[in-house]
Amino acid sequence: MRYPQGGGLTPERQAFRERIRMEAAERFAVGASNAEVAKDLRVSVRSVQRWRRAWHDAGAEGLRSAGPVSLPKLSEALFAVLEQELAKGPVAHGWPDQTWTLSRIKTLIGRRFHKSLTWPTPWRRTRVTGSCGVESQRQPSPSFGNSTVSNQFTPRKRG
Structure with a gap:
């Protein structure tokens, strides 16, 4: 629901x-x-x-309905700006590698829009829209190096 x-x-x-x-x-x-x-x-x-x-x-x-329980913190216009910022890549925003994590996306939202969101919010939003090359689910194959988003649970390579 x-x-x-x-x-x-x-x-x-x-x-x-x-x-x-x-x-x-x-x-x-x-x-x-x-x-x-x-x-x-x-x-x-x-x-x-x-x-x-x-x-x-x-x-x-x-x-009668009282309307929506809460309004989204990021409007469609702000989310479009977020997509543009994500497309620039993590290095452009000061991180050492090209991996977007939920924590980094949350930090970017805080820096750029001065809004505080719980970490699942960007995940849900990017998962639904499939925006910015942000992967909607974990990669089913072991080739995690090609993923543009890490959920910070990437398994270690053995051996």
């Missing part, structure tokens, strides 16, 4: 859930029981009980 910026449902899914709640409000108005509404809408009776309470207190407006 979680998505790239770590915030709950997608806007489409939120709209779908709101339509279900609005349909429940219509059924409350005609006197349908909680069990009937739950069965017809394929939701739990407990959800219907919460919705009925909200509907009783505030009407249909009480069932």
Whole structure:
């Protein structure tokens, strides 16, 4: 259920859930029981009980979605700038080698945009967009030297 910026449902899914709640409000108005509404809408009776309470207190407006849980810290425009910065390579930003790690990407975001993100955020975002040559998953083959991003768990060569 979680998505790239770590915030709950997608806007489409939120709209779908709101339509279900609005349909429940219509059924409350005609006197349908909680069990009937739950069965017809394929939701739990407990959800219907919460919705009925909200509907009783505030009407249909009480069932409307409150919007996204949180806004992304990096807008699409800032993420485009981040992609450009990542394309320059780690050496251009002062690191000794050409390997982007999540820690380095997080540090770059802090330096460039003065924003603090948890380290999984850049991983999720680059994994979803596949941007800047940042690998979305570990390399399945043992040829780790060609990878443009290291997840810092690169196995040692034996022998």
